[in-house]
Amino acid sequence: MDILELAARALEHAARLGAREAEVFLERTGRLALMAERSLLKTGERLSREAAIVRCYIGGSLGLASTTRLNLESVLEAVEGAVKLARSTPPDPRFRGLPSPATYPSVDGLYDPGLASMDEEALARILAEGVERARGHPGVDVLGTIALTVSEEAVANTLGVAVKSTSTDLQASIQCKVERDGDVGTASDFLVTRDHREASLGELSQRTGERALSYLGSRRVESGEYSLVMDERSTLLTMQGILMQAGSGLQVLLGRSYLAGRLGQPIGPEALTIIDDGVVAGGIHSRPFDDEGSPCMRKPVVERGVLRNFLTDSYTAQALGLPNTGNATRRYMPFTFRLRSRPQPAPSNLQVQPGDYTREELIAETRRGILLELSPLPPIGDTPVISSMIDHGFLIENGEIRHPVKNAMVGTTVPELLLNIDGIGRSVRNDAGQMAPYIRVRSVRVSSA
Amino acid sequence: MAREMGLLETGVRVIEGVSLGPDDFVDVRFYESWTTTVLVRNGVVEQAARQHVQGAAARALLGGAWGFSSSSTWEPGDVGAAMERAVKLARAVASRPHERVRVSRDAVYEGRGELQVREDPRAVPLEEKIGVAVRMERAIRGVGEAVKAAQVSLSDTVQREVIVNSLGTRVETWACYVHCGALATASEAGLTQNAADSISGGRGWETIGEADVEAKGREVGERAARLLGAEKPPSGRMNIIMDPSLVGVFIHEAFGHASEADLILANRSVLSGRLGSRVGVEAITVIDDPTIPGLRGSYAYDSEGTRARRRVLVERGVLKEHIHSLETAGMMGVEPNGGARAMDHLSRPVIRMGNTIVLGGDMSLEELAEAVKDGIYLAKSYGGYVDTSRGQFYFSAQEGYLIRQGRIGPRVQNVSMSGLTLEVLENTVGVGRDVEVAFPGTCGKQGQWIPVAGGGPHLAVRGVVVGGR
Numbered sequence: 001m002d003i004l005e006l007a008a009r010a011l012e013h014a015a016r017l018g019a020r021e022a023e024v025f026l027e028r029t030g031r032l033a034l035m036a037e038r039s040l041l042k043t044g045e046r047l048s049r050e051a052a053i054v055r056c057y058i059g060g061s062l063g064l065a066s067t068t069r070l071n072l073e074s075v076l077e078a079v080e081g082a083v084k085l086a087r088s089t090p091p092d093p094r095f096r097g098l099p100s101p102a103t104y105p106s107v108d109g110l111y112d113p114g115l116a117s118m119d120e121e122a123l124a125r126i127l128a129e130g131v132e133r134a135r136g137h138p139g140v141d142v143l144g145t146i147a148l149t150v151s152e153e154a155v156a157n158t159l160g161v162a163v164k165s166t167s168t169d170l171q172a173s174i175q176c177k178v179e180r181d182g183d184v185g186t187a188s189d190f191l192v193t194r195d196h197r198e199a200s201l202g203e204l205s206q207r208t209g210e211r212a213l214s215y216l217g218s219r220r221v222e223s224g225e226y227s228l229v230m231d232e233r234s235t236l237l238t239m240q241g242i243l244m245q246a247g248s249g250l251q252v253l254l255g256r257s258y259l260a261g262r263l264g265q266p267i268g269p270e271a272l273t274i275i276d277d278g279v280v281a282g283g284i285h286s287r288p289f290d291d292e293g294s295p296c297m298r299k300p301v302v303e304r305g306v307l308r309n310f311l312t313d314s315y316t317a318q319a320l321g322l323p324n325t326g327n328a329t330r331r332y333m334p335f336t337f338r339l340r341s342r343p344q345p346a347p348s349n350l351q352v353q354p355g356d357y358t359r360e361e362l363i364a365e366t367r368r369g370i371l372l373e374l375s376p377l378p379p380i381g382d383t384p385v386i387s388s389m390i391d392h393g394f395l396i397e398n399g400e401i402r403h404p405v406k407n408a409m410v411g412t413t414v415p416e417l418l419l420n421i422d423g424i425g426r427s428v429r430n431d432a433g434q435m436a437p438y439i440r441v442r443s444v445r446v447s448s449a
Numbered sequence: 450m451a452r453e454m455g456l457l458e459t460g461v462r463v464i465e466g467v468s469l470g471p472d473d474f475v476d477v478r479f480y481e482s483w484t485t486t487v488l489v490r491n492g493v494v495e496q497a498a499r500q501h502v503q504g505a506a507a508r509a510l511l512g513g514a515w516g517f518s519s520s521s522t523w524e525p526g527d528v529g530a531a532m533e534r535a536v537k538l539a540r541a542v543a544s545r546p547h548e549r550v551r552v553s554r555d556a557v558y559e560g561r562g563e564l565q566v567r568e569d570p571r572a573v574p575l576e577e578k579i580g581v582a583v584r585m586e587r588a589i590r591g592v593g594e595a596v597k598a599a600q601v602s603l604s605d606t607v608q609r610e611v612i613v614n615s616l617g618t619r620v621e622t623w624a625c626y627v628h629c630g631a632l633a634t635a636s637e638a639g640l641t642q643n644a645a646d647s648i649s650g651g652r653g654w655e656t657i658g659e660a661d662v663e664a665k666g667r668e669v670g671e672r673a674a675r676l677l678g679a680e681k682p683p684s685g686r687m688n689i690i691m692d693p694s695l696v697g698v699f700i701h702e703a704f705g706h707a708s709e710a711d712l713i714l715a716n717r718s719v720l721s722g723r724l725g726s727r728v729g730v731e732a733i734t735v736i737d738d739p740t741i742p743g744l745r746g747s748y749a750y751d752s753e754g755t756r757a758r759r760r761v762l763v764e765r766g767v768l769k770e771h772i773h774s775l776e777t778a779g780m781m782g783v784e785p786n787g788g789a790r791a792m793d794h795l796s797r798p799v800i801r802m803g804n805t806i807v808l809g810g811d812m813s814l815e816e817l818a819e820a821v822k823d824g825i826y827l828a829k830s831y832g833g834y835v836d837t838s839r840g841q842f843y844f845s846a847q848e849g850y851l852i853r854q855g856r857i858g859p860r861v862q863n864v865s866m867s868g869l870t871l872e873v874l875e876n877t878v879g880v881g882r883d884v885e886v887a888f889p890g891t892c893g894k895q896g897q898w899i900p901v902a903g904g905g906p907h908l909a910v911r912g913v914v915v916g917g918r
Binding site: 412 | 482484490491493494495496497498499500501502503506514515516517518519521522534535538539541542545546547549550574575576579597598600604634636639641643645684685686714715716717719762792793795797829831832834836838841842843845847863864865867868869896897898912914915916
């Protein structure tokens with residue numbers, strides 16, 4: 001049975017049982033993955049998973065139930081479970097209603113037949129090439145994974161939403177380690193794409209092997225104030241961490257966001273603009289509709305340093321009186337956790353806009369600093385406090401990179417970090433629609449031995 | 450549908466359908482779980498949810514290469530098809546240059562791990578569960594105006610696995626986890642502080658029935674509120690005392706993960722090649738014991754059907770044992786010790802800890818403070834992570850206290866610590882006598898989230914990097 005037809009039958013059943021509003025989210029995913037360990041292929045994995053997550057509302061009370069089988073009997077059973085739960089649950093006064101049907105954007109590059117047709121042999125060739133290139137460096141040991149996902153998602157509700165979408169993606173990671181006389185150097189990188197023409201690990205693995213070697217000889221640095229030069233991956237993951245919490249409409253609604261009440265106010269330098277683009281062609285988090293069937297869109301979160309939008313879903317948008325930005329998702333939860341959770345607002349493809357500096361200029365102008373590589377600085381929990389270990393970093397002195405750093409921690413806050421950005425790189429790394437440049441942050445406290 | 454009584458037979462039939470060489474291996478694992486969750490935030494019951502997950506996992510080790518697949522039903526035809534996919538993948542990997550894996554053939558079990566509950570949470574009415582969460586959440590907010598947000602997340606899971614393998618293992622094992630987590634957010638004049646704690650265990654609904662949920666809620670709310678007035682922490686290399694919850698996180702993250710034999714074999718642990726070597730002072734003994742009843746990391750059999758047993762990781766400062774699966778035991782030539790756990794039927798068994806504990810010494814907290822002289826006392830963990838390859842770890846604490854001239858003094862906020870795994874146990878200067886399994890956690894590894902517990906006594910350590918905002 002087509003999944004939208006299955007959804008329609010489920011919604012009819014919910015209405016018959018007395019649900020005032022109901023929604024069904026359906027997912028059918030196939031995953032083919034290969035893993036290499038100690039520089040050799042080791043494991044192949046082929047998984048298919050299905051899920052229907054049903055939300056039923058009766059007088060503002062929510063019941064949620066799910067099934068991991070997409071047949072009519074199981075889905076109707078989940079509907080019955082959700083209705084029963086809703087009858088036993090007190091009403092949620094914040095709930096106003098599920099989203100209504102809308103006009104959906106056309107999003108290019110979500111499904112690539114070239115990716116969908118790849119088999120284990122094709123993946124093995126890509127992974128093997130990556131492993132070989134990385135271990136071309138003397139003494140480098142490689143751990144690698146590659147995974148191809150083909151998925152079909154649909155959302156339907158009793159207000160008339162009925163949409164579905166199909167997508168493919170390929171994700172891979174390479175981790176390198178080298179050991180010499182008890183000294184250890186490590187580095188890692190990842191590939192994410194929806195385009196089979198980008199399905200190669202060769203150059204990425206070559207660079208990762210080189211970087212692992214460059215981390216040999218790490219030394220402690222003195223505690224004190226440093227400028228941080230953050231590479232593109234550190235920048236992207238730090239901004240994701242900040243906006244997952246403080247940028248979420250749900251956190252604002254719950255009184256947990258330190259950015260609450262700051263819409264329209266400056267929170268960073270004028271050079272800082274961050275876009276959340278849910279519809280960029282080929283974006284890893286792009287799609288026409290979110291997990292509730294609201295249209296996805298491109299919108300500024302921070303524009304020239306000013307906070308412009310919180311990320312919302314229908315629940316938080318209605319409760320806060322803000323626009324629904326179409327950011328409802330369960331993507332950040334493990335599969336079994338998704339089956340028992342409402343979607344929540346979270347970033348889609350974040351794009352930190354480029355500035356004026358070259359990487360070399362950012363480093364050359366730094367008297368005393370640390371270059372962070374794949375070392376994100378997310379805030380702790382819901383607080384604005386940042387206290388993070390430097391996973392991979394180099395000491396910069398008088399504009400020159402000196403040596404890798406061992407056992408050091410960064411301590412600052414999100415407002416300080418954003419306001420102290422004093423340089424943004426002019427080129428960005430693009431990971432399937434997620435984009436970020438190098439940035440430099442001045443006067444950050446670093447604790448070490 | 451394959452009837453429940455027939456799962457072992459279904460598994461045996463599927464296994465017998467595969468042609469195996471002398472070093473080959475296959476297994477089938479049937480998985481089923483029932484979960485209920487209730488979420489209450491800021492006085493609103495936002496969600497009640499129920500979930501039933503059922504499926505089967507098939508693994509094949511052929512020619513030294515692994516294949517893994519799954520089925521979302523227990524139908525013999527679907528499980529058989531999953532095994533065929535696993536076999537095909539194993540052969541595809543084996544046809545290329547590959548790591549040559551072998552499993553231990555020493556662990557063959559037939560048995561049943563019973564559901565160890567006095568009150569099965571599946572039989573508890575939803576209204577009662579909602580009532581518990583509402584009372585706890587109300588107690589958090591009842592602390593006063595400083596608490597701006599409160600959340601209680603209650604969940605209970607009953608889980609069953611039936612494991613059949615080509616070596617002859619035939620095991621059925623049950624587990625139950627109940628967790629009621631409280632989170633308070635206090636803020637004042639632009640400053641925000643969080644506090645969190647939980648009532649949690651590997652028993653039935655009695656976990657909640659025997660606890661005072663309102664007292665726990667108040668405790669969390671009060672901690673968040675009082676942190677608003679705490680001092681900023683000092684930073685740099687200093688002497689510390691960790692409370693049992695920090696010790697639990699430390700021993701789990703920094704040491705336990707490094708003791709997992711898959712990371713040792715993959716050359717991703719600082720403990721590689723150190724068995725029999727000194728890794729800590731003589732006062733340190735560390736165990737990982739899934740057989741302690743009722744804790745969050747307790748289980749009778751692992752997800753490969755190996756009977757769980759107590760593992761002595763460090764004895765009087767000497768590294769004694771790693772945590773093993775059938776594979777790592779086979780590759781390292783030792784006996785399996787029941788450390789392979791899987792999140793669900795969509796996940797391969799991966800080496801995980803159960804209950805990881807530092808055994809007690811003979812010092813009181815006051816004596817430890819005197820031993821430290823000047824430093825910081827870290828209390829109530831707020832998470833952390835480790836890079837096992839380089840042995841570098843990081844943890845944050847919810848609160849800390851300055852130690853001056855051997856006495857525990859003023860409270861500080863947002864304090865974190867970072868260090869090197871191999872230095873901390875070597876630099877331990879005192880071991881408390883007050884053992885508490887104070888870290889009920891959910892551990893993530895390779896995308897799988899598994900219930901665990903950790904703990905120990907207070908520990909005094911010199912020369913740890915401490916920092917904060």
